[in-house]
Structure formats: C-alpha cells, structure tokens
Amino acid sequence: MTDFFLIAIIVLIFLVIFQISKASEYVSVLKGEEKSRKQNNKINGFFMIAFLIAGLIGVWYCNKFYYPKTLFPMGAASAEGKNIDTMLWITILVTGVVFFATQILLFWFSFRYQESDKRKPLYFTHSNKLELLWTGIPAIVLTVLVVFGLKYWFKFTSDAPKGSQLVEITGHQFGWEIRYPGRDGVLGRKNYKLTDAGKGNPLGVDWSDVASHDDIHVPTTMHVVVNKPVKLVINSQDVIHDVGLPYFRMKMDAVPGTPTTLWFTPIYTTEQMKAKTGNPDFTYEIACDQLCGRGHYTMRGVVIVETQEEFDAYMASQKPEYYKAFPDLDPDKIAVKDTTSKSVAQNIKK
Amino acid sequence: MNNDETIHETPLVVHDLGHEAHTHHHKETFITKYVFSQDHKMISKQFLITGIIWAVIGGLFSVIFRLQLGYPDSTFPFLEDIIGHWGKGGKIDPEFYYALVTMHGTILVFFVLTAGLSGTFSNFLIPLQVGARDMASPFLNMLSYWFFFISSVIMFSSLFVQTGPASGGWTIYPPLSALGEASDGAKIGMDLWLASIAMFIISVLLGGLNYISTILNMRTKGMSMTRLPLTIWAFFFTAVLGVLSFPVLLSAVVLLLFDRHLGTSFYLSDIFINGKILPNEGGSPILFQHLFWFLGHPEVYIIALPAMGITSEVISVNSRKPIFGYMAMVGSFFAIATLSFMVWAHHMFVTGMNPFLGSFFVLLTLLIAVPSAIKVFNWLTTLWKGSIRFTPGMLFAIGFVSLFISGGLTGIWLGNSSLDIHLHDTYFVIAHFHLVMGVASMFGMFAGIYHWFPKMYGRYMNNTLAYIHFWITIAGAYCIFWPMHYEGLAGMPRRYYDFSNWESFKMFGGLNEFISIVAMIVFATQILFIINFFHSIFKGRKVTTQNPWGANTLEWTAPIRPGHGNWTAEIPEVYRWAYDYGKDGRDFIPQTEPVGADEHRH
Numbered sequence: 001m002t003d004f005f006l007i008a009i010i011v012l013i014f015l016v017i018f019q020i021s022k023a024s025e026y027v028s029v030l031k032g033e034e035k036s037r038k039q040n041n042k043i044n045g046f047f048m049i050a051f052l053i054a055g056l057i058g059v060w061y062c063n064k065f066y067y068p069k070t071l072f073p074m075g076a077a078s079a080e081g082k083n084i085d086t087m088l089w090i091t092i093l094v095t096g097v098v099f100f101a102t103q104i105l106l107f108w109f110s111f112r113y114q115e116s117d118k119r120k121p122l123y124f125t126h127s128n129k130l131e132l133l134w135t136g137i138p139a140i141v142l143t144v145l146v147v148f149g150l151k152y153w154f155k156f157t158s159d160a161p162k163g164s165q166l167v168e169i170t171g172h173q174f175g176w177e178i179r180y181p182g183r184d185g186v187l188g189r190k191n192y193k194l195t196d197a198g199k200g201n202p203l204g205v206d207w208s209d210v211a212s213h214d215d216i217h218v219p220t221t222m223h224v225v226v227n228k229p230v231k232l233v234i235n236s237q238d239v240i241h242d243v244g245l246p247y248f249r250m251k252m253d254a255v256p257g258t259p260t261t262l263w264f265t266p267i268y269t270t271e272q273m274k275a276k277t278g279n280p281d282f283t284y285e286i287a288c289d290q291l292c293g294r295g296h297y298t299m300r301g302v303v304i305v306e307t308q309e310e311f312d313a314y315m316a317s318q319k320p321e322y323y324k325a326f327p328d329l330d331p332d333k334i335a336v337k338d339t340t341s342k343s344v345a346q347n348i349k350k
Numbered sequence: 351m352n353n354d355e356t357i358h359e360t361p362l363v364v365h366d367l368g369h370e371a372h373t374h375h376h377k378e379t380f381i382t383k384y385v386f387s388q389d390h391k392m393i394s395k396q397f398l399i400t401g402i403i404w405a406v407i408g409g410l411f412s413v414i415f416r417l418q419l420g421y422p423d424s425t426f427p428f429l430e431d432i433i434g435h436w437g438k439g440g441k442i443d444p445e446f447y448y449a450l451v452t453m454h455g456t457i458l459v460f461f462v463l464t465a466g467l468s469g470t471f472s473n474f475l476i477p478l479q480v481g482a483r484d485m486a487s488p489f490l491n492m493l494s495y496w497f498f499f500i501s502s503v504i505m506f507s508s509l510f511v512q513t514g515p516a517s518g519g520w521t522i523y524p525p526l527s528a529l530g531e532a533s534d535g536a537k538i539g540m541d542l543w544l545a546s547i548a549m550f551i552i553s554v555l556l557g558g559l560n561y562i563s564t565i566l567n568m569r570t571k572g573m574s575m576t577r578l579p580l581t582i583w584a585f586f587f588t589a590v591l592g593v594l595s596f597p598v599l600l601s602a603v604v605l606l607l608f609d610r611h612l613g614t615s616f617y618l619s620d621i622f623i624n625g626k627i628l629p630n631e632g633g634s635p636i637l638f639q640h641l642f643w644f645l646g647h648p649e650v651y652i653i654a655l656p657a658m659g660i661t662s663e664v665i666s667v668n669s670r671k672p673i674f675g676y677m678a679m680v681g682s683f684f685a686i687a688t689l690s691f692m693v694w695a696h697h698m699f700v701t702g703m704n705p706f707l708g709s710f711f712v713l714l715t716l717l718i719a720v721p722s723a724i725k726v727f728n729w730l731t732t733l734w735k736g737s738i739r740f741t742p743g744m745l746f747a748i749g750f751v752s753l754f755i756s757g758g759l760t761g762i763w764l765g766n767s768s769l770d771i772h773l774h775d776t777y778f779v780i781a782h783f784h785l786v787m788g789v790a791s792m793f794g795m796f797a798g799i800y801h802w803f804p805k806m807y808g809r810y811m812n813n814t815l816a817y818i819h820f821w822i823t824i825a826g827a828y829c830i831f832w833p834m835h836y837e838g839l840a841g842m843p844r845r846y847y848d849f850s851n852w853e854s855f856k857m858f859g860g861l862n863e864f865i866s867i868v869a870m871i872v873f874a875t876q877i878l879f880i881i882n883f884f885h886s887i888f889k890g891r892k893v894t895t896q897n898p899w900g901a902n903t904l905e906w907t908a909p910i911r912p913g914h915g916n917w918t919a920e921i922p923e924v925y926r927w928a929y930d931y932g933k934d935g936r937d938f939i940p941q942t943e944p945v946g947a948d949e950h951r952h
Contacts, residue, residue, distance in 0.1 A: 001895060003428055009876070014874075014877070014881070017815070017818065017878065018815070018878075018881060018885075020811050020814070021814035021815040021818070021882075022812065024813075024814045024851065025812055025813070025814065025891065028813075029891075032667045037739075037742065040740065040813065040817070041534060041738075041739060043817075044388070044740035044745060044817065045738075047742060047821060048748075049739075051821075051824070051825070054825075055828065058828070058829075058832070059832070062832060062833055062836070063836075064838035066833060066837075066861065067836065069836065069840055069857050069858065070836055070839040070840045071839065071840055072839060073843060081772075083768070084768055084769065084771065084772055087768050087769055088763075088772075091763050091766065091769060094762075095759040095760070095762055095763070098755075098759060099755065099756065099759050100593075102726060102727075102730065102755050103752060103755060103756070105730050106730060106733070106748065106751055106752055106755070107748075107752070107800055109730060109733040109736075110733060110736055110738060110740075110748055113669070113734065113735060113736045113737065113738050113740055114737075114738045114740065114804060115739050116737065116738045117668075119735075119737060120737070120935070121669065121670045121671045121735060121736045121737040121931065121932040122671065122734075122735040122736075122932065123671070123672065123931075123932045123933045123934075123950075124432065124671065124672070124674060124731070124734075124735065125672045125674065125675075125676065125929070126674060126675045126676065126677070126678070127674075127675075129676075130677050130727075130731065131678050131724065131728075134723055134724060134727040135678075135720060135723075135724055138719055138720050138723040139720050142716045142717070142719055142720065142762070145716060145765070145766060146712060146713055146716050148768075149712055149766035149768045149769065150709050150712060150713075150767075150768075152768040153705060153708070153709060153712065153767045153768045154705065154709070156768065156771065157705035173532065173623070174357050191624050192620040192621070193627055194417060195622045195627060197625070204622065216432055218883060234702075237621070237623070238525065238529075238621055238622060238623040239523075239524075239526040239532050239623075240523055240525070241528070241870065242700065242775065243836075244841065246772070246840070246841025246854060247841075249772040249852070250771060250772075251700050251771050251772065251773065251774055251775075252700050252797065253700055253701045253702055253704065255634075255636060255701065255702055256525060256618075256619060256620050256621050256635065257618075257619025257620040257621075257631075257632075257633065257634065257635070258619075258634060258635075258636065258702060260701075260702030261360065261702075263885045268731070276777065279853075281853055281854055282853065283852045285852060285853060286844050287841070287852065287854070287855075288773040288843070289776070289843045289844075290520065290523075290775060291448065291519045291523075291526065291844075291845045292526060293448075293526060293532055293533040294443075294445040294448065294517075294533060294534075295444070295445045296448070296845060296846070296847070297444070297845075297846035297847040297848055297849070298851065300851065302856060
C-alpha cells in the first residue's frame, strides 16, 4: 500500500511540475515572448552566479567533511608512498589553481555578459598572442608534472633493492595465498598443471625442486618486516585480480600466466598504525582492485607489519608446505614417531 | 570537389530529388517514411529515440545498483517484482549487481553516447550544415541504423537469459569473460554481448564511412573545409576515429569468441579454475587489454568530440559572438584525434606492462591536456564580452564546459603513472570519467537536442521544464560525483557490492546513501525531460520563423519542416565562415550572404 502511495505522490509531483510549466508557456505568450525571454534570461543569469557561489561553498564543506576520511592526513605508510603523496600535492596545487580560475571565469562571464540592451557583443575572432599563451603555459606546467611523475615511476618500477624480503602472493576466486621462500631465500618452482588441493598442493608447487621444500604457505595473511623493503611476486590462478594496498599507495595486477612484481618499504608497524589512527581494529588490508567475479568485493587479504623479532618468531612457528603435503617426511613427526616406537619397544621389552 | 563539378552536379541532384519529392506525396508509405527511411533526418530521429530508450534502461540500472550501494543492509521487496530471481527477498544478487554495472557501462558508452549522440547529430547536421540533400549513401545510412537496431535487440535479449547478461564489466577482460566457469555472466550472456557489439561495430563503420565521404565530397559550392561549422569538424574527426579503431575491437571480439568456443589460447594461460586444470598455455590476457583499449581510448573521444562540436556551435550562436580561435579549435580537434590513438595503455599502468613503455604513455597522455586547455580557454573567451542568451541549449553547453574542466583536470592525475598506482580502479576513476565523458557528453547531447529540436520537429520544447531539467541535473551531477573523489583518495575500490566488511573503506556509508538519493532525484529529472521531449514533438509551441536562434549555418535556410532533400529550391551557396556574429554592428550574417565590398576583414 505504501508503495502505491509513493508512486501516486511521485506521479502527482510530475503532473504539477508539468502543468505549471505548460501554464508558464501560455503566460509568456500572453506577456509577449520577447519580454518573457528577457526575464528568463535575467533569472538564469542570476542562477549562474548563485550556482558558482553555492558550488564553491559546497566544495569547501565537502573538503571539510571528507578530507579527514581520506588517507592523506596521516600520510603514507611506506617510504615510496611518501613520494606519491608529494606528487599528489604538487598535482593538486596545479590543477586546483586552474580549476578555480576557469570555473570562476566561466560562471562569472556567463553572469556578467548576459544579454543586455546597453551592450553590443565584441567581434573578436582570434588572437595569436593569447592562443600561444594558453598553449605554452599548460605545456610547460605539464612538462614539470611529467618529469616528477616519471622520476618516481622509474624508482618504483625498478628492481627491488638488494636484501629485500621476498614474498609470493597468489590470487584466486576469491582469496589470497601467501608463500614465503623459507631459510634458503628462494621460492620453489611452480607448474600449474601440478595443482591438486586434495594432495596438499593447492598452488601447484613442483616438489622436484629442492628449493620448495622449506617454503611456507599460509592463506590470507602476509607478515612483513617494518623498515625493510619487501618484494611481492604476484600470481593468479584463474582470472585477473589485483593486489591493492591503499595505505602503502601500491597496486599491481595479478595476471594468470604472467607473474608481476611490486616492492615497497613499510615504515609503520600495524601496532603503530593502531595508535596513529586511533582505531584499535586497524589492519592493513589487501583489496582486490580488478573485477574478478561475484565474490570480488569479499576478496580480502591482510598485511601485518611487525618488527624483525616478531617476524622471526612467526616464521619459526610455521611448518613448510612440503611437510604438510608429505607428513611422512616431516622430521618433527619422524622424531615423534621414533620416540613413540622406542617407547612401544621399551614397553614390549618390559 | 572543385567548383565546376559542383555547378554541374547541383542541377542534376535537384532534378533527381524533385522527382523524389514528387513521389513523396503519392507513394511514400508509413514503412518507407518512418521505418526503412533513407532520409538522414528520419534516421537521425531513429537513432535519437532508440538512444533515449537505452538511456532510460541504462539509467534505471544505475538507480538499482545505487540502491544496493546506498542501503547495503536494507531489502527492497519490490525489486523481486522487477528482476525476479536476481532479487530474492528484495536483495540484489551480487552476480546480478555486476551484471547491472556491466550493462550500465555498455549501454551508456556504446548505445547512448556513441549511437545516440554521434549517430543522431552526425546524421542530422552533416547534410544540413554542409549543404547536401542527403548522405553520400542513404541506403548504407539506413543499414547503419538497422544494424544498430539488431545489436540493440541482441543486447536487450541478453537481459532475459537464465544465467543473466554479461557481468565482467564493460571492458570484459578475459579470462573472466572467456570462461563460463568463472562467472554466470560469462556463459550465454557473454556470447550475446559479443554478438551484439559485433553488429554495433558494423553499424558504426557504415555510418562513419558515410559521414566522412559526405563531408569530403558533398559540400555545397563555396563551402571550403575552413568554412565548415565546428560541429562538422567534430563529426568528421569522430567518424575517422570510429572507422580506424572499431575494427580493432572487432578483432578482439572475434579472438575472444575463438577462445570461448574453439579452444584457442589467445588470452588464456596457466589457469586452474573450479578444481579444473585448463590445457590453454601461452596466451596473454594483457593482449586483450591492448586490443580493447586501442578502441577504448579513442572511444572516449568518439563520445566527447561531438559534444565539443555542439558546445562550440551553441556557445557561439547564443553569445552572439564568433567562436574564438576557429583554426585553433580545428587544430586542437586534430591534435586530440591523433593523440587519442597513442595513449591507450594509460589504462594499463598496473597490469605489469613494461614500465619504460608506460613512460611514453604518460608523456602522450598529459600532452592531450594541451589541446583540451586550448578548447576551454577558447570557449571562455567566446563568452567574454558576448551578449549571452540563456536558451536551454546554451545552459547545457555552459554546463558541458564546467563539467569538462572538472573531469578533465583529474585526467592529469590519473594519466601520471605514479599517481595512477594509488588511484587506479578506485572511485576517483569513476568520478573522473563520469564527469568528463559521461555527464559532460550527456550535456553536449542535451544542448544539441534543445538547440536543434525546432529544426527536427518544427516545434519548441517547453522552456520552464528545460530550466528545471538543467539546474537539477548539473547540481545533482556535482553532488554525485564530486564527493567520489574523496572516496577514491581513500583507496575505495570500484565495483564493490558491499564495503561493510572492510576496515579501510566502511567509513563512507552516509556519503554513499547521500549519493544514491541524489542519483534517484537526477534520474527522475531525466524522466521530466523525456516527457517534455515526447510531448513537445506533438504539442510543442510551433516554430514560426525559419531561423529562430538567429544562426548563420545552412540548416536554418531550409524550410521549417524540410522534406526529403532538405531545400525545396536549389542548394544555397556559401560565401563566408559560419561565425560572423556581431560583425560591423550586425547581429548575424548568414553563410549564404555574399561578402560586401566594404566589409571588415578578419
């Protein structure tokens, strides 16, 4: 019933607006079309300047409310992200000046030069000086932006610094898998045709590569060390995903068949960020930024930034994936088995 | 075409069409006049009305998915009546949410802003403004519309299949779009999408070749290229872009169909999906992105250029002043058209593409800002010291400039690869392209409709409704898209069905609700426009003068309701450019008036 009333009200509003508009048309015909046209012109001219002022106030309010909710008041959480923020401020400055200047001119001219019987329009077809001016200045300003942009771009996309921590992240519908290279610092070879979750090999690791035997695989949560560059090797198992790290200002697609990389240096631990943001639930999240199917919006990962000691302790507590796939070869289990069999033997002796 | 040819050809054409006009009274049936018409004016109206129908559908889809974004925790039982099993319990299914997003993009980009904008106004204005009786090939022109119609029917039918329409985004990146296992939308819905777009490409090519040959070969006597109105220049470059870039999309579509059905591996490699290991090896999904954006970026300008052309014309006419820097405007059209072919990979900075290659795309992308800046400053200077009449067309043209500035400037952010790393695929991108090519081009289209409606139908649209339409729409557009920049700066990703599980993105709930409410109001306002449009076709105030806006261009020398053939007598001859407004103390001097002996030279 309420739906029905709602529709009825909307239709009624439409009818009223429509009838008023029709009536105003008849009135204008009666009043003399030229006269009512000039009246309308004045009204719209006034609206132009009113819209400009309301718009500028709106821009100010919007900034006041929403700027604190963006990531910029507290700065980037990675060393490289700081560069991106600098870049952003330069760009805001340049485009901001142009934005306000041109919008103000546009609406001011519209208001100021509305039709008037007192003024004749100026016949002004071109001016090479002016046109050169507004070809040249944008070209120079843009060159500055390009130079800054490319300087940082080449820095971020160059090889990761020596001694970076290596982590592999693999996307699939709809989640992330993390693999660490273990003590040898080398990730074992993979071949997607070997993928078999039933046999403890969900990533398709080639066990014949010895480097794979100490690799550690965990779902969803990635641990990295603060102030140490980390290099991500990014894979996808099915469709294109994207590793989005808004706090670090980093992003890179995960493309099936083509591994990609990205590196950054986190500068605040998760604990520090909790204090900095005043949010006890704060976590660095990995957001999938490339549409990947119905669960796209749930494809969440977590990065935990911690000190080297905490990281080492965490790694020590993890078991290599190889031993999850082949529990019989697990030295810990073999040791346990040995002790149990010994005790059994002892029992038998007794 | 040299003068001799024109002189010899003109009487022939007149004779031909005199005959046609004769038969017109006796034998023109409903079918040949309104359905399979070869009259460019009727074809343009067909494009326009089909475009309007699509715009309503595409707009409605955005309202439905905005319901989900604005009220992620609520249910809307009435949705179940509209979308059936996709809205069980009044909650939109995520798969269908993505289908809505995909269809909204596809419909608006291709069917509304390509066919509806360029199709309508290229068809309507090219023959009328260059002084031709019809297109170079009226028959191909008719086919162009009917291929668009077939394409529309196929796309529309995909909305009703069991597994739903395509849902991989309007960019249909494989493997998501190539594998039925990856999503429901990649099943039959995707095949229909590809078939529909293939038909659409044929339509664009037929139309485009016609526009180009008409502009190059069928200009009336005296209409040199530099005397063409800027609208025609815009349509010319639009058609060139379309003819050169759409075939590349066709190749991408065909290869994708091969991957889907013939077991090829153009785009597929190393895939393990739903517990199945696929045999495809060696392909690259990035190849598809290159092919797609080789069309995709020129496509942005296929949408924007006609709006720029219309804006230039409407601003000049209603400022009662010549367009400032005509040659610079033509030059910047040329620069934009050329550059638009060399910037496609700026959509792909974070795909793992070679960063060195990326740097060239940064440079070329930011270079586009120069011709765009020239255009904006020239429009501003045209307004300066003018005598502005705020007709509805003029309001929308001014609105176009405002939106083009707002959306264009953020292009400088996104085109710079270092910044793009953070902003890529966030709400910032949504704000950017909706302002600069979505809403702005819609404004160009509205400006064109209001301005040329008297020529199309011999009646005026209601001004009061038009003013309401304009002010609500521009205020609404800014309320919707301006705050989205902030969401984007916070890293909020595009194409998320729900943000409530994300610690990083859940703080914008109130804002999302606000945006959804404004979106609904703006949509309702467009319904007002549509009522005005259709009502005015039949009941609008009649046009009584041949040249209601006091414009210089040739279409206003034709009869108020021109028949097939446009001019009843001979085609008018042109003696000057289209922008002699306010010259030597005269309000306007039509292109058909010979240059006086003592006239001031510019």
